[in-house]
Every structure is written in C-alpha cells, then in structure tokens.
Amino acid sequence: MAGWMWLRCVVGPHLQRIHRSPEQSRPEGRSGRRGWNYQARSLEKHTHSILGWASALWSLSYYSSPLLLCYLYRKGYICSSKLVPVSQYVGTVLVCLLGVACLRGWGRWKNSEYLQFISILEETKTNHTPANKKKLRCYDFDFASWPSDFSWTEVSSPKLSKGGVSLLKPEPRLRGAADSVLNSVRTLPCHIISFLIAHSFGRRMLYPGSVGLLQKAMRPMLQQGQARLIEEFDGQRNKLVACDGNNIDTMFVDRRRDGGQNGQTLVICCEGNAGFYEVGCMNTPLEGGYSVLGWNHPGFGGSTGVPFPQNEANAMDVVIQFAIHKLGFQLTDIVIYAWSIGGFTATWAVMSYPEIQSIVLDASFDDLLPLALKVMPDSWRPLVQHTVRQYMNLNNAEQLLKYQGPVLLIRRTRDEIITTTGPEDIMSNRGNNLLLKLLQFRYPKIMTDEGVRVVRQWLGASSHLEEMSVYSGYEVDDDWCTSVLQSYQADRDVLFPWSVGEDMTVEGRRQLALFLARKYMQNFDTTHCTPLPATEFHSPWRL
Known part of the structure; x- marks a missing residue:
C-alpha cells in the first residue's frame, strides 16, 4: 500500500x-x-x-x-x-x-x-x-x-451536428470561375500562406492570452484571483468537456441562497483576448449580487485547445448546457455578458439559444476584419481579408441580428483598441457600427438616411453634455416614443424587423432614432481595459 x-x-x-x-x-x-x-x-x-x-x-x-x-x-x-x-x-x-x-x-x-x-x-x-x-x-x-464534472455527451444539444460539433455558418462560396480548377490552383499559395499565418502568429496576435509565456508571467496573479473567488465568494471550479474534446475551465458563484433578486439571475461572462475569469470581467456582476459563471477560452488557464472560432463556439455550447442541466438555471434566467472579443461567443450564444434573457456587450465590435486591416500593412490587404474570413471570422453583428431579445451595448468613449484611426476619433469606434447595424435591422423604417444621420451626430458627441445637447436639440419626447413603440408592439406582436415609422414624419423618425440609440447604447468615459464598475452594469432596456 x-x-x-x-x-x-x-x-x-x-x-x-x-x-x-x-x-x-x-x-x-x-x-x-x-x-x-x-x-x-x-x-x-x-x-x-x-x-x-x-x-x-x-x-x-x-x-x-x-x-x-x-x-x-x-x-x-x-x-x-x-x-x-x-x-x-x-x-x-x-x-x-x-x-x-x-x-x-x-x-x-x-x-x-x-x-x-x-x-x-x-x-x-x-x-x-x-x-x-x-x-x-x-x-x-x-x-x-x-x-x-460535466460532458456534452450527458445531454443531447440541438446545436450540434451529427458529428458532435456545434455549427458555425460557413462563408458563402462563389460559383463559376471561383470553382474552376484553374482558379483553385492560382489561389493555392494564398490558402497555404493564410493557413500558416492563422495557425502561427495570427492566432497568438488575436488571442495573446493563449501564449504560454504570458500565462506563466501572470500565474501568481491568476492564482490569487482564483483563491479570492473560492475563499471569499465560495466559488466552485468545474471541468467541462466540450464536443471537440477540449476541457473548459469554469468558475461558478451561486448567489441564489442569499435571497437577493439579482442572485436568481445567472450572468455568463465571456472574457477578452487576454482575459481570464480569475481576474477578468467576472468581478463586475459579482459586485452587483448576481450568480456568475465564468469560463476560460480554449488554451487559456486550465482550458485546453486553441481559441479558433469553432472551438470557441463549442466551449460556449457546453458552458450553457452545464448551466441548464447541472446548475439548474432556465435559459430565461441567463444573461450573457461579454467584454471585447468575448462578444463573438456571446453573440453566438444568443443566436443559438434565442430564449436567453438578454445580452450585454462591453467594448465590443461588429466585425474583426476592419480592426485586423488596421494593424497590418496595406500591401497585405487581400491576404488579411482571406485569412480572417477563412479562419478568424468573428462576425459579431451578423450573429447579433439573429437574436430577438434585449441588447445593451457599452461604448468606451476613449477606447484605443477597437477604433480604426485612434482613441481621439470616437467615430472610428467599431461599437458605433454594431449599434447602427442592429438598429437598421430592427427598425428599418426609422433608420432611413435621416435617422442614420442624427444617430451618427449623437455618436460623435465628445462629452455627456454635448450628447444631451444633441438629444434635446431634436426635442426628443421619451414618453411619446415609448407610447408609439408600445402601441405598435401591442397591435402586432411580430418579430424584428419592425415596420414602425413608415407613415411618420421626418421629425418623428428622428426622435425615435435618437430614443432607440440611447436605449440600446450607454457611454462609459474611459479606455478599453478599465474594469467596468458594477454601477454601470444593468439589464438592457425592455419596451
């Protein structure tokens, strides 16, 4: 013995x-x-x-x-x-x-x-x-x-293909010349180079938190953060096995026994490209009294694998299944909260599980491609486009448009990461594009050229005072806007997109456009990596 x-x-x-x-x-x-x-x-x-x-x-x-x-x-x-x-x-x-x-x-x-x-x-x-x-x-x-502690094989997920892998929407393929043998031979070097870039420095540039040396340098900080979650908040660490075989490292803090109303809601946190649940955005809903489930990207912390989009979706899928079947939450009790690049898995989650209560996207973007083009040489543009679309297609806006529930976008007004020209140009913040695409899809009759123009004017405000000046300058009546939208909803009970505003004056559409922009997005005057205070985190607006 x-x-x-x-x-x-x-x-x-x-x-x-x-x-x-x-x-x-x-x-x-x-x-x-x-x-x-x-x-x-x-x-x-x-x-x-x-x-x-x-x-x-x-x-x-x-x-x-x-x-x-x-x-x-x-x-x-x-x-x-x-x-x-x-x-x-x-x-x-x-x-x-x-x-x-x-x-x-x-x-x-x-x-x-x-x-x-x-x-x-x-x-x-x-x-x-x-x-x-x-x-x-x-x-x-x-x-x-x-x-x-939990495996995807324990349940039958409707989001999985016959091979057991959660499906991402493939990129559309062009027919005709694009399918010809000659074109395939011509583009073969580009495919090979794109593959090598994506699987070498490209993936590490996109997710620096997966680099072993960085994790080793951060290990004392991560151990301290994990000890705090377990010893102060009674957190429970669990290992989940995704459908691709990756082990996903998670931390769950249960507040349901505390008796507070927020504790009955589970906030699933999706971290940034160098974020870990030990020291990441999980602390924001914790301070707000919510039950919280954090998880690490594949290749981060105790999670295995590499953080390519398909692996990310597989990890998100098993996290949601774990929350439902092991932790005992309903989809209607779950809020998805994401920071930065975590918006990809967050939007995938609400697209795949539309019954989820709501989604909060903090400092997130609409599409990775413009941000990738910003940091790479102009001469590499065709190669960057092909690599991103083929291997790293983080199309947050496209996925978010498939969700019908409440959405809150938090924009950092001095964001230096998701801007294409610099933090001093707030109009280059890709969060603006995410808001505009969402409003144009949900309210196309309101977001005409004139509606887009006034929303852009509101987005370009450099301070809260200027923002309120734009809002009051168009004499927006919040009560009138609310009654118009409620009346439309009561008469029809239809899914987005809505046709509200088609028989309205230009002034009315302007008011509604600004009203909706302010309800869907809130500004936070800080940089990209500043932790979000609990006072800034709340449930999205509901009509």
Missing part, C-alpha cells in the same frame, strides 16, 4: 494552494475559511525546479527544432556515427530525470498535506460523489488532473 501511494506521489499533479482543509482534518491553528499556499519541503522544491527547467528546455527545443535540425545537418551531426552517442546521451538524461521525479515523489510522500491531497484525488477519481468532490475543491492543483 505504501509503495502504491509513493508511486501516486511520483506521477501526481503539482499542488499549489490549499483553499481550506476538509473539516475532519483541519490542522490546528488553520482557519477553515481562508487558505494558504502549499509549502513544499526542500527535497520536493528543488527536484520540482529541476523538472520545471527540463520541461522549459524541451518546449524551447520543440519549437526551435526546424532550425536546430538544419544547423545539425549543416554541421554533419546527423549521421549514423554521431547519432549513436547522441542517443546514449539522451537516454542518460532521461534516466537522470526519472531519478529526479522519484526523489520528488519521495519528498511529497513525506509531506502530510500532499499525502492527504493525493488520497482525496484518488478517492474522487474512483468514487465521483458530491462529498468527495467537495473535499477535492479544497485544493488548487494542475487542472489536467482534475476529474471531469
């Missing part, structure tokens, strides 16, 4: 923090509420450091292997006479590392805290009961060893 436990210590995961001890074995003097960092003893600490450096060198060698192999070939080292000594050297190194791992296991075996942890982990894997899982949640360790 002792030998088996020592072996489990050798191959066991790295333990980072003990959030709180199981009640029956709480050490004397330890608080049951606050946690502490796991204190590895000297032998375990030094051997773990050696193995960490070996892992880093292996990763460096792996990514530089093409250059390394070319260099060795030019120097004549890749031949039978040289390979035998090299293989012997590699074998010696592997044996030494195996010995180091065994020593680390010995150090863990002599540590009562690690021994208790590994016993609970093995017991949970064997008998996955709620009581065992509650004990396991007292520990923070390598998420790869965390047992699965």
Whole structure:
C-alpha cells in the first residue's frame, strides 16, 4: 500500500494552494475559511525546479527544432556515427530525470498535506460523489488532473451536428470561375500562406492570452484571483468537456441562497483576448449580487485547445448546457455578458439559444476584419481579408441580428483598441457600427438616411453634455416614443424587423432614432481595459 501511494506521489499533479482543509482534518491553528499556499519541503522544491527547467528546455527545443535540425545537418551531426552517442546521451538524461521525479515523489510522500491531497484525488477519481468532490475543491492543483464534472455527451444539444460539433455558418462560396480548377490552383499559395499565418502568429496576435509565456508571467496573479473567488465568494471550479474534446475551465458563484433578486439571475461572462475569469470581467456582476459563471477560452488557464472560432463556439455550447442541466438555471434566467472579443461567443450564444434573457456587450465590435486591416500593412490587404474570413471570422453583428431579445451595448468613449484611426476619433469606434447595424435591422423604417444621420451626430458627441445637447436639440419626447413603440408592439406582436415609422414624419423618425440609440447604447468615459464598475452594469432596456 505504501509503495502504491509513493508511486501516486511520483506521477501526481503539482499542488499549489490549499483553499481550506476538509473539516475532519483541519490542522490546528488553520482557519477553515481562508487558505494558504502549499509549502513544499526542500527535497520536493528543488527536484520540482529541476523538472520545471527540463520541461522549459524541451518546449524551447520543440519549437526551435526546424532550425536546430538544419544547423545539425549543416554541421554533419546527423549521421549514423554521431547519432549513436547522441542517443546514449539522451537516454542518460532521461534516466537522470526519472531519478529526479522519484526523489520528488519521495519528498511529497513525506509531506502530510500532499499525502492527504493525493488520497482525496484518488478517492474522487474512483468514487465521483458530491462529498468527495467537495473535499477535492479544497485544493488548487494542475487542472489536467482534475476529474471531469460535466460532458456534452450527458445531454443531447440541438446545436450540434451529427458529428458532435456545434455549427458555425460557413462563408458563402462563389460559383463559376471561383470553382474552376484553374482558379483553385492560382489561389493555392494564398490558402497555404493564410493557413500558416492563422495557425502561427495570427492566432497568438488575436488571442495573446493563449501564449504560454504570458500565462506563466501572470500565474501568481491568476492564482490569487482564483483563491479570492473560492475563499471569499465560495466559488466552485468545474471541468467541462466540450464536443471537440477540449476541457473548459469554469468558475461558478451561486448567489441564489442569499435571497437577493439579482442572485436568481445567472450572468455568463465571456472574457477578452487576454482575459481570464480569475481576474477578468467576472468581478463586475459579482459586485452587483448576481450568480456568475465564468469560463476560460480554449488554451487559456486550465482550458485546453486553441481559441479558433469553432472551438470557441463549442466551449460556449457546453458552458450553457452545464448551466441548464447541472446548475439548474432556465435559459430565461441567463444573461450573457461579454467584454471585447468575448462578444463573438456571446453573440453566438444568443443566436443559438434565442430564449436567453438578454445580452450585454462591453467594448465590443461588429466585425474583426476592419480592426485586423488596421494593424497590418496595406500591401497585405487581400491576404488579411482571406485569412480572417477563412479562419478568424468573428462576425459579431451578423450573429447579433439573429437574436430577438434585449441588447445593451457599452461604448468606451476613449477606447484605443477597437477604433480604426485612434482613441481621439470616437467615430472610428467599431461599437458605433454594431449599434447602427442592429438598429437598421430592427427598425428599418426609422433608420432611413435621416435617422442614420442624427444617430451618427449623437455618436460623435465628445462629452455627456454635448450628447444631451444633441438629444434635446431634436426635442426628443421619451414618453411619446415609448407610447408609439408600445402601441405598435401591442397591435402586432411580430418579430424584428419592425415596420414602425413608415407613415411618420421626418421629425418623428428622428426622435425615435435618437430614443432607440440611447436605449440600446450607454457611454462609459474611459479606455478599453478599465474594469467596468458594477454601477454601470444593468439589464438592457425592455419596451
């Protein structure tokens, strides 16, 4: 038995923090509420450091292997006479590392805290009961060893294809010459280059949070944020298995027992391209008293995979299924809240699950392509267009237009990220385009050329005072606008787009256009990355 436990210590995961001890074995003097960092003893600490450096060198060698192999070939080292000594050297190194791992296991075996942890982990894997899982949640360790809490196979999702993958709308293909063999041959180099760009630096530029070095630098901050969620808010960490096999790292804070009205609503948070639920936008609805479910993009934190659009949609799908079937929320109880690039999965969610209560998009954009063209050379324009549309088509506006429910857009007036010319030009903010496309689709008779013009004038206001000046300058009567829209809705009960405004004067359409713009969008005078205060987060306007 002792030998088996020592072996489990050798191959066991790295333990980072003990959030709180199981009640029956709480050490004397330890608080049951606050946690502490796991204190590895000297032998375990030094051997773990050696193995960490070996892992880093292996990763460096792996990514530089093409250059390394070319260099060795030019120097004549890749031949039978040289390979035998090299293989012997590699074998010696592997044996030494195996010995180091065994020593680390010995150090863990002599540590009562690690021994208790590994016993609970093995017991949970064997008998996955709620009581065992509650004990396991007292520990923070390598998420790869965390047992699965929910899988897409447990339910039959209507959003999945026969192959088990959530569907994204494919780009339309042109017929005629575009389908000819000659054109296919001509465009083959472009396809190859686009593929290489998307799967190398392109994906990492779009989602820098998936870069391992950045995650390693942020690890202390992420561990601190996770400890806060678990120890102060009683958060529950869960591993979800998406239909593509990726493991999705999630955190759930349940406020339903607190008795507040907001606690009955679940806010699912979709983070930005360098955001993690540990330190991201999840804190905003938490401060507002809502129940909150945060999750990390594929390739972020404990989540596996890479954050391409299809993988993102698959992750969002399993998160919603988990909220419904395991957490016990109805779709009508769920609000989707997204910041920045998280608007893609948020709009996919409301497009695919139209019964969702509402959506709040903070500092988000309508389409990735204009922003990608902004940061790339003009000579690359055709290549950038093809790469984005083929591999990174984050078409938020197109997906949002398929949703009939309440929408709130939050625009950062000094946003420096989603503007195409700079933060000083507020009219280049792509949030403007998202609002205009939404209003033009839902209220086409109101958003004629004159309606678009006055909304653009309102969007171009440089301050709240100027914004109110534009609003009052057109003598907008909020009560009249509300009564007109309510009367239309009561008489018809139709889906968007509405024909309200077709028999109205120009002045009436102007008033309605400004009224609707103000209801669908609120301004927040700050930059892109400033956390949104809880006072700025609220449910979207309902007629």
